[in-house]
Amino acid sequence: MQEIKIERTKTPKAKPADQTRLGFGKIFTDHMYIMEYTEGQGWHDPRIEPYHPIVLEPSAMVFHYAQEMFEGLKAYHTQDGRVLLFRPDKNIQRAENTCRRLCIPPVPQEDFHNALETLISVEKDWIPTQPGTSLYIRPFIIATDASLGVHPSHSYLFIIILSPSGAYYPGGLDPVKIWIEDDYVRAVRGGIGEAKAGGNYAASLKAQMKGEAEGYAQVLWLDGVERKYIEEVGSMNIFFKIAGKVITPKLNGSILPGVTRATCLELCRAWGMEVEERRISVDELVEAAKTGALEECWGSGTAAVISPVGALRYGDTVMDIAGGGIGPVSQKLYDTVTGIQTGRLEDSFGWTVEVK
Secondary structure: OOOOEEOOOOOOOOOOOOHHHOOOOOOOOOEEEEEEEEOOOEEEEEEEEEOOOOOOOOOEHHHHHOOEEEOOEEEEEOOOOOEEEEOHHHHHHHHHHHHHHOOOOOOOHHHHHHHHHHHHHHOHHHOOOOOOOEEEEEEEEEEOOEOOOOOOOOEEEEEEEEEEEOOOOOOOOOOEEEEEEOOOOOOOOOOOOOOOOHHHHHOOHHHHHHHHHOOOOEEEEEOOOOOOEEEEEOOEEEEEEEOOEEEEOOOOOOOOOOHHHHHHHHHHHHOOOOEEEOOOEHHHHHHHHHHOOEEEEEEEEOOOEEEEEEEEEEOOEEEEOHHHOOOHHHHHHHHHHHHHHOOOOOOOOOOEEEOO
16 A cells, blocks of 8 residues: 655634535545556645646547546434544446556556545544535546557556535435436447446437426336337436336346445345336336336435435326335435434444544
8 A cells, every 4th residue: 555645734724614515526525645657656745736828738548539437425413523434445446447447547446545535634623513414435447658550558647636625416305306218318338338437428418408308317227239228317227116026137247236236235125125126118117107016216326315206207198106205215315314324323334434
């Protein structure tokens, strides 16, 4: 594990006075972490510096061929003054998988973990303390070769920035309305849908605008081949409770393996619920809604944690779910996950890591 050099800012910024108005990803802390990769030398020169703009050549490969990856996780302030990370090992493992898919040299896991803990320790005073708030952590890697030509870069930057944040959706835990997209596709098996890469999100914007114009908060994607099987929401994995069973699409290479998704599955199984990871068609979903078998729907993700879904729209069919309210499983998952994350509930699974 490499030693991290720390340069502290001489001009600290004022911290937000009203934590109820943080928004999501709008404010950034005083410092950032940087480490460089050079072919033949590997990852080197890890450091923490004052938050500042990045200077790159206009020919930097990230701008032209989108060779980059990112992650997202959070740090939480507990009532007894501790700072907790939630399952950071899962994010580090997923980052490594994304890097390998995109031909980016993975950051050694011990250096990644040390970077997270050291930067958060430096910025502890930025972690908000109000209920529903957290410190959002955004690690990312970009290709920096000043060269035009389609091939992997020989140099990279690994950077981590931090953002004190409130709820991802302005309505917090209020149920959202979701548009099922049947025209555009986001990813196909064999592509990069299972990677945490910016290109996946750029591919989602057109449909996102289409759904927003109709009053829907997010887009739910169908598979890219048959256009009939449910995959995931733009920023979340998706779950359904149908006739008493918890069902979520099986990971197939075009769906992001969410950390909160895995957490929901493990919790539901621990509670003795029947859980299925399988293909589910949009026709099956529509039929379940017609017969009343569709009892609940929710999204899961680091940013929103648990987001109940009050309505789904597919073509001209609008499916109202749980009376437009929050179902009992959605509520229990939210209360349990956030309770463990913030130290209010006992962590019997060993999911949290304390930052000293």
